Amino acid sequence: MIRLHFKADFESCTAPFVVKLRLPSSVQSKVLGKSEALASPRPTQAGVYDCQSWKRNFVLHATPGESIDGDVLLCIPDRSVIQRLFRRASNSNTLLLTERCDQLCVMCSQPPKNTDDAWRFPLYEQALMLTDSNTVVGVSGGEPTLYKDALFGMIHRLSTYRPDLSYHILTNGQHFVVDDRPILNRLHGCTSIVWGIPLYSHQEETHDEIVGKKGAFRRVLDNLFLLASTNARIELRTVITALNLFDLPGLASFIAKNIPFIVDWALMGMEPIGYARANWKRLFFDHSVFPQPIINALEISALHDIPCHLYNIPRCTIPEGYRRYCVDSISDWKKKYLTVCDGCSERTLCCGFFEWYNVTTAWSQIEPIKKGDLTQ
Ligand code: SF4
Structure with missing residues (x-):
């Protein structure tokens, strides 16, 4: 696992302050910017760097x-900790x-906490001003739109100085109001944003039960329509659990009929940590032995030209004819493969597993795919 804190x-x-690291061997300009730190590796201590910046010096243990x-x-000096916000x-x-x-x-997977985050x-x-060109910035939470004004303001200001940045913002879609239309129109006119919004069922009670909110x-x-009226690009996200698995074909039809303006429908495997791990027995369904509801949802989506993908789902758990929907989606810092994956011809295309995946409690049909294997 790749560490995000040092x-x-x-x-x-x-x-606290923000800084961009540069190694002496970096090919970039020799003039150190005010927001940069020169990170010189200690010859005798692997992973330890003496960092010199315009104002502050520190030792990094990477x-x-x-x-x-x-x-x-x-950099958060009073906690002696550094968080890697962007990794090149x-x-x-x-x-x-x-x-x-x-x-x-x-x-x-990230149970909420009542922390004060505004200082960040x-x-x-x-x-964001320091990130490399054309970075795609993921924004998640918690719920980012609880700080909607700060978020909108930040993206709007950055659209002037960093128009090359684009955003993928995960939100529960609960907090937009009609008065947001002008700012949303402005943002969508000047910046590339994809809003990732969850919809877990076409049945009101099931969706509300899953999100724990009546x-x-x-x-x-309501807010999917509101966003669409401002030219928003929307990715609908549905985490697959035992509570909604059999709703997937119905949800596919519902989307085709009522919200066909989405740019993608992401059907996602659970991340086995946080509440998912605590509720695993109740929530996990082994689709590797019974993928039909997922297949039906894919077929219905294809029939209606709804773009659709499978996230966090290993390719060998899906029949061969539908593996083209699988996305290599798990972030590099928390992704792993199993020993069985060593002989798999599709490993480079496969999302693999979350670092915290437990083989004894999950999919039973994990098998290496042989080149040209059409048996599954
Ligand atoms: S064997 Fe491993 S790499 Fe191959 S498809 Fe299955 S999970 Fe992915």
Whole structure:
């Protein structure tokens, strides 16, 4: 697993700050910018760097052998910790805007916390200014739109200075209101944003039960239309659990009939951590032995030209004719493969498994795919 937090020793206890690392061997300009730190590796201590920046110096304890050049860091001196906000070597960088949330999904992988996160926002904005060109910025939570004004303001300001950035924002879709139309229109006119919004069933009670909030289904539907009226690009997200598996074909028809304007429908495997792990027995369904509801949903979507993909679902758990829907979706820092994957011809295409996947409690049909294998 790739670490997103490092220990660090700071020469003084200042307020948190943001800095972009540069190794002496970096090919970039020799002039160090005010927001950069020159990270010199200690010859005798693998993974330890003496970092000198314009104002502050610190010692970074990184993972030996792992690239840190170009990473954008949030340094928190009073906790002696550094958070890697953006890793140059990764194509999946996500800002956790807040840990607060107003829903309580039964399979939430990041259970909400009542923390005060507002102090991070100006630092996140500085970090975004420092990211490499054309970065796709993931924004997640908690629920980011609990801080809707701060989020909109940040993206709007950045659209001037960093028009190359694009955003993939995960939201429960509960907090948009009609008065947001002008700012949403402006944002969608100047920046590329995909809103990832969950819909777990076409049945109101099931969706509300899964998200732990009465009225959530109606609210999210209203807001899908509101967003669409501002030219939003919407990715609908449905985590597959035993509670909604058999609703998938009905949900596919519902989407085709009522919300065909989405840019993608993401059918997703559960991430086995947080509430998902706590509720695993109640929620897990082994689709590798019975994939039909998923297949039916894919077929109905195809029939109606609804773009559709399978996320966090290993390719060998899906019949061969439908594997083209599978996306290599698990972020590099928390992805692993099993020993059985060593002989698989589709490993480079496969999402693999979350680091916290437990072989004894999940899919029973994990088998390496042989080249040209059409037996599944
Ligand atoms: S054997 Fe491993 S790499 Fe191959 S499809 Fe299955 S999970 Fe993916």
